[in-house]
Amino acid sequence: MSTGKGLLLVFSEVGNQLSEGEYNDWYDNEHIPLRTALPGFLSATRLIQTDGLKPTWGAIYDLSSVDFLQEDAYTALAKTRSEREASVLSRIGILDRRIYTLNEEALEIVSPEFKGNKEGMIVLVVSMDVEPDFEDELNRWYNEEHSEMLSKVPGWLRSRRYYLVDAAASGTLKQQVQEYKKPAKFMAVHEYKDIGPGLFDAEEFKAAISTPWRKKVWENNKNTERRAFKVYKTF
Template sequence: MAHPALLLAFSDHGATVTGDEFTDWYDNEHVPLRVDVPAFLSWTRWKAADGAQPTWAASYDIASYEDTLRPPYTTLAETRSEREARVLRDVGYMERRMYELIESPVLPPAAAFDENKRTRFVRFVSTDVKPSGEDVLNRWYDEEHILMLSKLPGWVRSRRFVLREWSRTGVEGQNDQQPVPRYLAVHEWESVDAVLDPEVRKSFLTPLRAELDTVLTVLHGRTFEYYRHWERK
């Protein structure tokens, strides 16, 4: 059975492409071309809320990873406009990640969850562990961490994914080919005040988290705020 997938893209317009053109291309050409492709189930852009770079993220729920390997999805890259080809060539940073959903026993969404709306904030947390550490990572997320997050004000939903493929391009991006972490957690929030509070974060330092720290090789989180989404008519 095919698992649901997630396409996640991080980007910055760089020095050659202006911010106005980048936004116009993304909002009025790039995303709209994907709205009528059956593999896509949602289309959302986010802007950094943590002061870090890249500044932009786009997330797309996808029916399955297998759907991205055949038309009409593959036709998108084969029929790019002249402008799209130029922007993708000259953009400062473009990182594309494709994930599959991990069907773990995570909690259902909060009562405030509405699949037809977007939360105000999203936090993307990338992790990698030593080969011996996958069981500890899964236990931490499934038995402890997401349960703790769900009790905080503002939490809406958490999902976990495993990487299937990635690419990093752009004038600056092509110079960094450090592999993308294998695991991703996507936490959706209406407010991030509680989860970012230093005292709350201290409460996350449990014995299981200490065990996880012995096998973690990457733990990197980014917080973004809602910018725009699209709907299929």
């Protein structure tokens, strides 16, 4: 499975002006199909939280590159959107849209067992910021220690790393939108088989987050975000 050079990550909360049924029908039968029909969209995966946090919903789109989002084929979607899509977008509680480009300095590590996202898989999204003079150290830690240790966790399938390009939030839940904090620059996406609640209790996982080097990285971490999702649907 090749990884595109761009990634679009969208978190969303239905809110109180839209039913979940209407939201899911729009997402599955209109919003995503219009995008996956475009050559720049390599895959689409819908997610639902497993960590008890909000936003509840997520979606990950693998892109050929972030530049595709500036091409006419994609920008035309906003200009020609249907009445239904315009209505849903005007009533949705939170739409948190983040654009990333692949960190090409990162090691590409994929289990031979990974055959694409499947319903029920676990997706862990971890973001952080560090000072500019610590960025090389962060990349070295991932490349020389952390990624390899994570690959030994039972159920691990793939890890990818990205840099934030742009982000914005909108929606009817105005207080949450007004309090929106720009996401961190560095993001890693880790995918696992669903091995139950013991994933984070596995000795291999505990070892990966307990080394002296990891402690040093976390002491320099300025803006952590860690979300756990389950794959809800693939397209």
